[in-house]
């Protein structure tokens with residue numbers, strides 16, 4: 094399998110959002126596999142696309158490299174953010190904040206009142222991202238996620254009023 098180009102020359106500031114396509118999944122899965130220890134499968138992404146969830150990618154213009162992506166559902170006043178991920182070599186440049194803001198903008202346009210998400214208790218970068226964006230912890234799902242050596246890890250449930 095050919096590796097993704099790691100010498101991404103595109104400037105994140107000029108990247109733009111577009112809808113995720115089935116044809117993006119190969120590139121997305123390569124990013125997903127490098128970004129997460131326990132990552133989504135292709136089938137999960139396909140289910141989200143088939144379900145009509147808001148699946149968006151942040152990419153360089155004119156078919157350039159995918160830099161990050163987000164997946165969210167929005168219906169009857171609630172949004173659920175299921176995934177936000179940034180290509181590892183482009184992390185720490187404000188791209189996840191852009192993806193999150195973009196998804197929340199869609200949620201507002203869909204008259205969402207509350208946005209929810211779940212995050213691993215140990216995922217400090219994500220917890221800081223969501224806290225800084227105004228998400229508050231509203232609960233815990235004990236042992237929700239798989240963890241190394243067959244263990245389980247809690248999910249923190251967070252919410253933000255829009």
Ligand SMILES: CC(C)(COP(=O)(O)OP(=O)(O)OC[C@H]1O[C@@H](n2cnc3c(N)ncnc32)[C@H](O)[C@@H]1OP(=O)(O)O)[C@@H](O)C(=O)NCCC(=O)NCCS
Nearest residue numbers: 128177178179184185186187188189190212218219221222
């Ligand atoms: C979590 C993740 C999406 C953050 O992406 P990113 O593009 O690096 O984040 P940003 O540069 O937009 O940073 C936004 C905020 O997130 C927090 N943050 C991001 N990386 C961080 C890190 N390594 N340590 C602590 N806080 C961090 C900070 O609050 C930061 O704001 P600041 O720069 O003003 O302090 C990225 O690390 C990632 O893709 N991780 C793997 C997938 C994942 O865990 N997704 C979340 C699932 S719930």
